[in-house]
Amino acid sequence: MSKKLLFQAIIVCCFCFVSMVSAGLAIAQTAVVKGNVVNLRSGPGTGYAVIGEAKQGDRLSVLDTSGEWSKISRGSLTGWIHSPLITVEAGNQTATGQTAVVTGSTVRLRAGAGTSHPVVGEVPAGTRLPVLGKSGDWLNVLLSSNKTAWVAGWLVRVEGSPAPAPSSAAPTPAAPSGTLLPPVQIAVKIAVVTAGIVNVRASAGVSYPVVTQVNQGTRLAVVGGTNDWVNVKLNTGQTAWIARSLVRLEESTAPSTPQNPASSPPTTAVPSPPAGQPGQGSPGGAEEPMPSGYVAVVKASSAGVREGPGVQNPVMCFVFQGERFPVLAQKDIWRKITLSDGRTGWVATSQVNIEKAETPSRDGSFDGSWTLEASESGGRTQIVIKSPVPFEYNTFTLSGPSRLVIDLFGVPNTELPSGSTPHSQAVSQVRVGWQSDAAAGRVVCDLAQGLGLTRHRVEVSPDRKSLKVELWIANDVLDGRVIVIDPGHGGADPGATGPTGYKEKDFNLQTALETARLLRQEGVEVILTRTTDIRLGSTTAEDLDARSRIANQSNADLFVSIHANANLDRSKHGTSLYYHSHPENHVGCAKLARALQASLVKELGRKDLGIFDRQFLVLKNLNMPGALVETAFLSNHEEERLLAQDWFQNRTAIAIVDGIKAYYNN
Amino acid sequence: MAFWRKGIVLVTCLSILAIGLVGCGNFRQTGSTNSIADGTLEPTLQVNLYFSDRDGYLRVEKRDLPDNQRIMLAVMEELVKGPAPGSKLTDTIPEGTVVHSVILDGKVAVVDFSEEIQTNHWGGSLGESITLFSIVNTLCQFEDVERVEITIEGEKVVTLAGHLDLTQPLTPNENLVRD
Numbered sequence: 110m111s112k113k114l115l116f117q118a119i120i121v122c123c124f125c126f127v128s129m130v131s132a133g134l135a136i137a138q139t140a141v142v143k144g145n146v147v148n149l150r151s152g153p154g155t156g157y158a159v160i161g162e163a164k165q166g167d168r169l170s171v172l173d174t175s176g177e178w179s180k181i182s183r184g185s186l187t188g189w190i191h192s193p194l195i196t197v198e199a200g201n202q203t204a205t206g207q208t209a210v211v212t213g214s215t216v217r218l219r220a221g222a223g224t225s226h227p228v229v230g231e232v233p234a235g236t237r238l239p240v241l242g243k244s245g246d247w248l249n250v251l252l253s254s255n256k257t258a259w260v261a262g263w264l265v266r267v268e269g270s271p272a273p274a275p276s277s278a279a280p281t282p283a284a285p286s287g288t289l290l291p292p293v294q295i296a297v298k299i300a301v302v303t304a305g306i307v308n309v310r311a312s313a314g315v316s317y318p319v320v321t322q323v324n325q326g327t328r329l330a331v332v333g334g335t336n337d338w339v340n341v342k343l344n345t346g347q348t349a350w351i352a353r354s355l356v357r358l359e360e361s362t363a364p365s366t367p368q369n370p371a372s373s374p375p376t377t378a379v380p381s382p383p384a385g386q387p388g389q390g391s392p393g394g395a396e397e398p399m400p401s402g403y404v405a406v407v408k409a410s411s412a413g414v415r416e417g418p419g420v421q422n423p424v425m426c427f428v429f430q431g432e433r434f435p436v437l438a439q440k441d442i443w444r445k446i447t448l449s450d451g452r453t454g455w456v457a458t459s460q461v462n463i464e465k466a467e468t469p470s471r472d473g474s475f476d477g478s479w480t481l482e483a484s485e486s487g488g489r490t491q492i493v494i495k496s497p498v499p500f501e502y503n504t505f506t507l508s509g510p511s512r513l514v515i516d517l518f519g520v521p522n523t524e525l526p527s528g529s530t531p532h533s534q535a536v537s538q539v540r541v542g543w544q545s546d547a548a549a550g551r552v553v554c555d556l557a558q559g560l561g562l563t564r565h566r567v568e569v570s571p572d573r574k575s576l577k578v579e580l581w582i583a584n585d586v587l588d589g590r591v592i593v594i595d596p597g598h599g600g601a602d603p604g605a606t607g608p609t610g611y612k613e614k615d616f617n618l619q620t621a622l623e624t625a626r627l628l629r630q631e632g633v634e635v636i637l638t639r640t641t642d643i644r645l646g647s648t649t650a651e652d653l654d655a656r657s658r659i660a661n662q663s664n665a666d667l668f669v670s671i672h673a674n675a676n677l678d679r680s681k682h683g684t685s686l687y688y689h690s691h692p693e694n695h696v697g698c699a700k701l702a703r704a705l706q707a708s709l710v711k712e713l714g715r716k717d718l719g720i721f722d723r724q725f726l727v728l729k730n731l732n733m734p735g736a737l738v739e740t741a742f743l744s745n746h747e748e749e750r751l752l753a754q755d756w757f758q759n760r761t762a763i764a765i766v767d768g769i770k771a772y773y774n775n
Numbered sequence: 776m777a778f779w780r781k782g783i784v785l786v787t788c789l790s791i792l793a794i795g796l797v798g799c800g801n802f803r804q805t806g807s808t809n810s811i812a813d814g815t816l817e818p819t820l821q822v823n824l825y826f827s828d829r830d831g832y833l834r835v836e837k838r839d840l841p842d843n844q845r846i847m848l849a850v851m852e853e854l855v856k857g858p859a860p861g862s863k864l865t866d867t868i869p870e871g872t873v874v875h876s877v878i879l880d881g882k883v884a885v886v887d888f889s890e891e892i893q894t895n896h897w898g899g900s901l902g903e904s905i906t907l908f909s910i911v912n913t914l915c916q917f918e919d920v921e922r923v924e925i926t927i928e929g930e931k932v933v934t935l936a937g938h939l940d941l942t943q944p945l946t947p948n949e950n951l952v953r954d
């Protein structure tokens with residue numbers, strides 16, 4: 110049979126390919142950054158210009174050394190770093206001198222070698238990725254973000270030797286590049302929205318749900334992309350996708366080194382605006398200059414920047430919470446700021462906080478230490494942590510006594526901010542310490558009441574220099590939870606179809622919308638994977654992948670997928686629940702399935718078929734407990750009639766809400 | 776209750792070909808034979824086929840098949856044909872489906888079906904499970920097979936009907952089987 114021969118031929122090809130790759134391994138060195146935040150310079154010495162920075166733990170490829178300095182590369186950036194600030198290792202993350210060129214149309218990047226590992230990104234055809242190693246027929250590749258990922262060997266072409274300049278063979282993609290470019294001044298890409306109001310979507314394609322909308326002029330940090338879509342970071346910290354044709358890509362300096370620091374007090378009242386800038390209407394009275402070193406930090410979720418001081422002036426763009434801009438001048442309630450593209454505009458003081466700017470010192474260490482402020486409003490305790498340099502964080506809860514721990518990686522190891530005793534409803538005391546083994550700041554909130562009732566929510570500013578932690582005593586078990594409701598199938602995939610033609614995708618969607626409505630009434634933040642009759646992607650594989658990705662990106666607490674069952678024999682009927690026992694969170698999944706099944710059987714009165722542990726794709730990659738509801742059998746005449754009716758869908762939704770409550774109560 | 780395990784697979788080795796018994800340690804003689812056109816008799820093997828009962832569980836139907844090199848393909852072809860006339864069991868494979876090939880890759884049997892197995896499928900978590908595990912349980916009765924990978928028209932597939940993960944070869948499911 111010819112198919113058999115073809116299959117064998119493919120297997121033989123794979124083996125040839127893998128042995129080709131392993132033959133080409135050459136050892137390069139990896140530098141791990143030891144210092145807190147370390148400058149990258151254009152040459153080997155402090156006399157050279159700073160062209161970027163690296164954070165503690167960053168992994169960089171070492172290209173060369175000169176005296177006490179090492180030449181390193183990170184993505185498309187090459188630069189010099191002071192050798193005492195790095196640890197050089199010749200470990201497994203070494204370049205092979207080979208480049209994988211993506212041949213499949215859009216190729217997934219995964220966290221491990223195999224399709225069972227979570228998808229961490231996608232790259233378009235033509236993308237060139239340095240190969241670090243291999244496992245089976247999977248290749249470990251280096252991304253421009255300096256992270257590593259795995260790509261299937263059969264979807265790439267491996268090219269032999271390291272290319273010193275971009276190859277002409279493949280189109281240069283927007284995202285990762287495997288070739289090393291000459292030193293550039295800039296490390297961060299910014300997408301500037303060029304169209305009026307633009308949809309931002311959960312994934313790269315118009316079929317994905319809209320997660321938010323952004324206005325013209327909005328500036329978003331680029332974290333990746335395909336040929337047609339740009340992966341951007343929102344001010345919520347989430348990433349999302351925006352069409353490439355609707356943005357202009359710009360390069361910007363790293364967030365910690367503002368492009369236009371107000372280094373000396375302006376000698377004239379108003380610096381003249383850049384050419385092409387519309388004149389500012391400032392009818393009554395002149396604007397006053399501001400002393401240097403002040404920044405406006407946006408405190409509203411978004412604020413309009415106007416061409417002049419007053420609401421009669423047109424809005425030129427929007428700025429977002431946490432963004433910082435040097436202040437040039439003031440007039441009444443208006444402050445004139447310099448945007449990161451060099452233009453100037455006016456914001457109202459009600460939208461911003463005016464703060465003294467920190468200026469970086471020469472060596473990459475920063476003046477100023479991190480700060481902590483605790484306040485109480487509306488029954489919620491708010492803790493704001495600010496650092497002069499970007500930092501990463503991790504939160505976890507401990508019991509006996511109940512406390513919330515926030516570890517801060519990358520904040521300066523300087524004098525610690527003092528703790529606080531807010532005497533709030535939720536927090537009795539806030540303590541601050543330094544974890545020298547982890548080189549991290551630690552904030553501990555001692556919780557006033559039992560852990561079960563205290564909720565917290567963490568929000569990080571886009572520049573990662575400010576963290577807001579909110580703690581409160583929840584009204585009930587659902588208040589403040591984030592829950593993903595997933596209506597199964599959709600669009601070209603109808604799921605099962607009943608004997609009279611009622612479709613599973615329609616039941617799933619109607620019931621999910623009703624479930625979301627009821628959960629929102631309980632104070633739940635509901636995320637629906639779809640709200641219309643669509644498939645999330647062009648194939649079922651893409652669709653299922655997008656659903657779990659939406660859940661993981663939203664850091665949800667729970668995932669509930671809604672389906673209707675089917676069997677060839679129409680006599681089969683009843684309710685069942687499916688879960689996927691992960692090694693890490695199987696307890697939660699089984700508990701969720703049990704709670705939902707009990708509630709559905711009680712509320713709907715259909716036959717109890719039980720709960721089943723099965724390898725379901727939509728549940729497989731979830732970072733939180735998840736379960737899939739098979740409400741009743743669409744293939745059964747009686748149950749099809751039930752499933753199609755509003756009241757049955759409403760009862761199903763009530764049962765799911767009750768089941769979730771029961772899950773949290775036990 | 777490992778009723779489907781290899782050791783219990785009932786198999787025929789033809790009594791006339793006594794020498795054939797030596798290589799068939801696992802198989803039990805049943806005495807049945809198949810006539811071949813040239814008048815010789817071919818050995819047969821009694822195999823388990825997993826079909827669905829009315830309640831959505833898998834049950835075994837035994838069938839004698841010629842014991843030769845294409846036994847795995849033959850067993851899949853029999854599964855596609857469905858239960859014997861008059862049986863209380865029902866089909867597990869959608870109408871119109873053709874088995875293209877069964878290839879052994881180590882201990883993994885790779886079965887390739889025509890697209891009808893997907894386009895004509897009735898869906899549902901149960902419906903999908905029954906189809907897949909009737910295939911997997913049936914093939915895993917052979918000692919050489921530990922896991923089963925399903926391909927459609929020669930292509931790897933991620934899922935059959937949108938629920939079960941097919942990116943990894945499947946192992947048999949005993950919980951779906953009733954005696």
Ligand SMILES: [Zn+2]
Binds near residue numbers: 604605672
């Ligand atoms: Zn379904």
